[in-house]
Structures are given as structure tokens and as C-alpha cells.
Amino acid sequence: MASPTSTSPSLITVAITVDGEAREVEVEPRTTLLDALRERLGENAPKKGCDHGQCGSCTVLLDGRRHLTCLTLAVQHDGADVVTAAGLGRLADGGDADPDGLHPVQRAFVDRDGLQCGYCTPGQVCSAVGALDEIAAGHPSHVTEDLEGEVEASEVEVRERLSGNICRCGAYPNIIDAVRQAAGSSPPDRVAAALAATEQRVGPGAAAGPGSDTKEQSS
Numbered sequence: 602m603a604s605p606t607s608t609s610p611s612l613i614t615v616a617i618t619v620d621g622e623a624r625e626v627e628v629e630p631r632t633t634l635l636d637a638l639r640e641r642l643g644e645n646a647p648k649k650g651c652d653h654g655q656c657g658s659c660t661v662l663l664d665g666r667r668h669l670t671c672l673t674l675a676v677q678h679d680g681a682d683v684v685t686a687a688g689l690g691r692l693a694d695g696g697d698a699d700p701d702g703l704h705p706v707q708r709a710f711v712d713r714d715g716l717q718c719g720y721c722t723p724g725q726v727c728s729a730v731g732a733l734d735e736i737a738a739g740h741p742s743h744v745t746e747d748l749e750g751e752v753e754a755s756e757v758e759v760r761e762r763l764s765g766n767i768c769r770c771g772a773y774p775n776i777i778d779a780v781r782q783a784a785g786s787s788p789p790d791r792v793a794a795a796l797a798a799t800e801q802r803v804g805p806g807a808a809a810g811p812g813s814d815t816k817e818q819s820s
């Protein structure tokens with residue numbers, strides 16, 4: 602009788618730094634970096650959305666650049682430095698994290714209400730940090746008109762650069778505003794603009810609450 606043979610592929614040890622901490626993990630050669638982070642190392646900030654490179658929810662900063670972790674194998678990144686959304690604030694350049702430990706991009710997402718369910722948010726903020734670094738370095742995108750001059754974090758530029766990050770809740774306007782705020786722009790306050798538009802349509806004070814509505818209707 603033939604002796605049994607193992608069908609499982611051999612495990613490979615990969616050493617990576619995750620959010621500033623040196624970690625080691627044994628993985629099969631086919632294990633993606635996303636699965637190594639989430640399933641083997643318990644790092645659940647990067648999210649598994651599509652697992653096919655289509656949604657951006659698994660984005661981290663890999664050796665300083667934004668990267669989709671579902672599209673790359675862990676064994677390709679021995680010695681790499683990974684920063685997830687969970688470590689962004691702590692590792693903010695030049696100690697830029699605010700008192701709540703948030704990276705400036707994360708703070709802008711809070712200020713601008715750039716999220717609803719939050720599932721896409723860790724990928725959005727990592728992608729935004731990478732995109733702003735690319736803009737600061739002068740890397741042009743598909744929509745950059747002046748390929749020689751400075752690149753600005755305009756609305757169209759930010760929309761293009763974050764187009765790989767899908768938000769199922771459709772929080773895009775506020776996400777774009779948050780990224781532009783983090784870049785130092787002053788996008789309009791959409792809530793104030795909506796209130797002003799309502800007041801213009803139905804009269805002063807009508808946007809303040811249901812009481813004023815009743816008064817308007819009964820007069």
C-alpha cells in the first residue's frame with residue numbers, strides 16, 4: 602500500500618513591519634498580502650471587498666506607496682513596511698497626528714463627514730494619503746492638463762486619483778471635500794450651502810425645523 606503524501610504546499614516565513622511593529626508570519630506561497638494581514642496577523646483595518654482589485658477597500662501604504670493588498674502575494678514582500686489605516690495617525694509624518702491620534706486625512710474625513718457605514722474608509726484614507734503624496738511629488742494623472750507645472754488637488758484631480766476606491770454608500774462628495782481639505786484647499790461647506798438653498802426656496806427660518814414649517818403652512 603502506498604504511503605500517504607502531503608498535498609499541502611510548504612509554508613514560507615515572511616517578515617514584515619506592520620504599523621511600525623516587526624511581525625513574522627508563515628504563509629502558503631499563494632496567500633495574498635490581504636489574507637496574511639487579516640487572517641494570520643489579525644490586522645483587520647484593510648477590508649476585503651471584492652478580492653479582485655476592483656474596489657480599493659484593501660488599500661494600504663506598502664513601502665510608502667498605496668497598494669491593493671488583494672492583488673499581491675505576501676511572499677513577494679519579505680522585509681516590506683506596511684502602514685494600514687489603524688497605524689496612520691500614530692505614524693503621521695513629523696508627528697502630525699492630532700490629539701485624538703488621527704492623521705490629518707482622517708481628521709478631514711471626520712470634519713467633512715466623509716463616511717457613512719465606514720467599510721470603505723480605511724482604504725479611502727490610505728489611498729488619499731498616497732494620492733496626496735503623488736500630487737506633492739508632482740506626478741501627473743490622466744486628467745492633469747499641465748504636465749510640466751505643479752499639480753493641484755483640484756476636485757477633478759482628486760476624483761480621478763481616488764476613482765479606484767468604491768464607496769457603496771455613495772459618500773463621494775464629502776470624501777472629495779475631505780481629501781481637498783487635507784491638501785490645504787477650502788472646499789465649500791455643503792451643509793451650509795444646502796441650508797441656504799432651502800431658505801432661499803421656502804423663506805428665512807423655514808430650514809430651522811418642523812415648527813417653522815407649520816407656521817408657514819398655516820399662514
Ligand code: FES
Binds near residue numbers: 653660669
Ligand atoms: S478587496 Fe482589494 S480591491 Fe477590492
Ligand code: FES
Binds near residue numbers: 717718719720
Ligand atoms: S461609507 Fe459605506 S461603503 Fe463607503
